[in-house]
Amino acid sequence: MSTTKVLQKSESWKHSTISVKPPSYRKKPLVTNQSWLKGKRLDDGAEGLWRIHDNLYDFNDFVSKHPGGSFWLDRTKGTDITESFESHHIRGVPQAILQKYFVRQAQQPRNYTLTLKENGFYLTLKRRVAEQLKNVDQSPKGKTRFYHLILLSATLVFIVLSALMPNIIFEVAAALSLAWLSISAHNYFHQRDNWQMYTFNFTLMNFNEWRISHALSHHVYTNSLHDLEMSLFEPFLCWIPNKHIASKARRIVSVIIQPVFYSLIFPIQLLQRTVRSVVGKNELYWHDIIGFSLPILMLLVSPAPSSSTVILQWLRIIAISSFIFGLIGLNASHHTPEIVHDGDALRENRDWGLYQVDTIIDRGDIKNSHFMCLTHFGEHCLHHLFPTLDHGVLPQLYPILMKTLSEFKSELREITFLDHIIGQNQQLLRTKANPIPVDQRKLKK
Numbered sequence: 185m186s187t188t189k190v191l192q193k194s195e196s197w198k199h200s201t202i203s204v205k206p207p208s209y210r211k212k213p214l215v216t217n218q219s220w221l222k223g224k225r226l227d228d229g230a231e232g233l234w235r236i237h238d239n240l241y242d243f244n245d246f247v248s249k250h251p252g253g254s255f256w257l258d259r260t261k262g263t264d265i266t267e268s269f270e271s272h273h274i275r276g277v278p279q280a281i282l283q284k285y286f287v288r289q290a291q292q293p294r295n296y297t298l299t300l301k302e303n304g305f306y307l308t309l310k311r312r313v314a315e316q317l318k319n320v321d322q323s324p325k326g327k328t329r330f331y332h333l334i335l336l337s338a339t340l341v342f343i344v345l346s347a348l349m350p351n352i353i354f355e356v357a358a359a360l361s362l363a364w365l366s367i368s369a370h371n372y373f374h375q376r377d378n379w380q381m382y383t384f385n386f387t388l389m390n391f392n393e394w395r396i397s398h399a400l401s402h403h404v405y406t407n408s409l410h411d412l413e414m415s416l417f418e419p420f421l422c423w424i425p426n427k428h429i430a431s432k433a434r435r436i437v438s439v440i441i442q443p444v445f446y447s448l449i450f451p452i453q454l455l456q457r458t459v460r461s462v463v464g465k466n467e468l469y470w471h472d473i474i475g476f477s478l479p480i481l482m483l484l485v486s487p488a489p490s491s492s493t494v495i496l497q498w499l500r501i502i503a504i505s506s507f508i509f510g511l512i513g514l515n516a517s518h519h520t521p522e523i524v525h526d527g528d529a530l531r532e533n534r535d536w537g538l539y540q541v542d543t544i545i546d547r548g549d550i551k552n553s554h555f556m557c558l559t560h561f562g563e564h565c566l567h568h569l570f571p572t573l574d575h576g577v578l579p580q581l582y583p584i585l586m587k588t589l590s591e592f593k594s595e596l597r598e599i600t601f602l603d604h605i606i607g608q609n610q611q612l613l614r615t616k617a618n619p620i621p622v623d624q625r626k627l628k629k
């Protein structure tokens with residue numbers, strides 16, 4: 185065997201099961217949202233333009249006119265946006281708009297190997313959902329807005345009460361309200377620009393950064409080496425079943441230390457972006473300031489003689505809230521050994537929507553509660569498939585989802601929160617890829 189071939193074989197673990205090329209951004213030790221976008225610009229064959237399927241478009245004149253907000257197109261220039269484009273426009277984008285910006289066919293074949301065929305699972309389901317949306321009851325959207333407003337009010341009230349009468353009960357109540365507020369704000373940052381998305385920033389995290397790491401990366405390339413919600417946690421937490429990325433010993437440590445990571449999710453992102461902005465290019469937004477409105481409010485109302493006491497109290501609330509957010513989020517639906525992660529065998533039908541179904545197990549225990557789904561990343565499978573739809577509307581789409589899944593020999597899997605927590609820890613310890621595709625095995629009872 186030639187030296188090049190030996191080298192290629194030894195590096196085969198760096199390849200993703202859903203792309204031709206290994207993701208470039210993972211070659212560098214520091215993974216960031218910006219390095220992910222830069223890597224995509226290198227890998228996606230978009231030739232400095234926007235790629236949808238095999239066509240290249242120049243949307244420079246459309247960015248500021250985009251009804252969903254300029255951010256989405258502004259950030260994705262030079263990349264392949266096929267899956268995001270398909271999943272964010274359920275009724276479709278008028279062909280006339282696309283034609284106006286068409287430049288030429290791409291020279292290279294697509295890097296991503298999942299398919300979006302006209303009669304495949306996802307596009308069939310999307311056509312049916314678009315039809316159904318003409319008749320769905322839109323009133324649950326009002327209920328979602330109401331719950332979000334209640335959580336915003338509860339956060340502010342408990343923050344003020346914690347400052348006025350410091351005690352752990354008010355602090356935990358403030359932390360819980362803040363965690364739930366941010367998860368319900370997640371419903372909104374997936375949609376066209378709106379005021380509710382800004383409330384995500386009370387956590388110190390930023391909705392625009394999450395539009396990259398969560399909406400454009402995690403939602404599209406779920407559980408793969410292209411998924412920033414996996415890469416950003418490595419090497420400390422690693423769900424990819426691959427011993428090259430994290431050894432068994434390191435995985436045991438990660439199970440033990442993961443609560444610490446949960447508590448750091450909120451503050452660490454702003455800290456990292458601030459450091460990188462000081463030493464390099466600016467990564468901060470004007471709306472990062474929202475994160476500081478809670479401690480300012482506490483300082484204004486607190487009778488405490490020293491401001492450091494109040495700041496410490498706020499940091500405690502942030503850490504507890506971040507812990508709750510991490511516990512809910514990282515155990516919501518994506519990480520049990522039965523769920524597909526990069527390296528696991530994929531079903532023969534590479535439809536993008538079926539891949540989404542195989543990378544998710546829904547939480548069955550919260551299915552009947554609008555409030556719980558909104559605050560616990562519920563209805564996750566439907567949410568991944570149609571991220572711009574309000575969580576309140578999603579339950580009405582189950583009959584169509586079930587019918588289409590059964591036609592494509594697939595099923596919606598559900599387990600409880602406790603099963604997810606146990607499974608997530610087992611997944612952290614898993615180093616061997618699953619050789620049997622989901623459609624050929626039975627879910628462990």
Ligand code: HEM
Binds near residue numbers: 246252375572
């Ligand atoms: C990265 C790619 C893109 C993303 C993530 C994205 C995202 C979005 C979002 C979030 C909305 C609002 C949906 C809602 O709240 O209901 C939207 C609407 C829209 N987008 Fe995009 N978009 C992308 C690319 C494009 C492109 C390339 C075009 C046109 C060539 C386009 C045209 C439209 C139109 C016409 C609407 C309004 C659709 C409607 O109201 O039914 N988008 N987009």
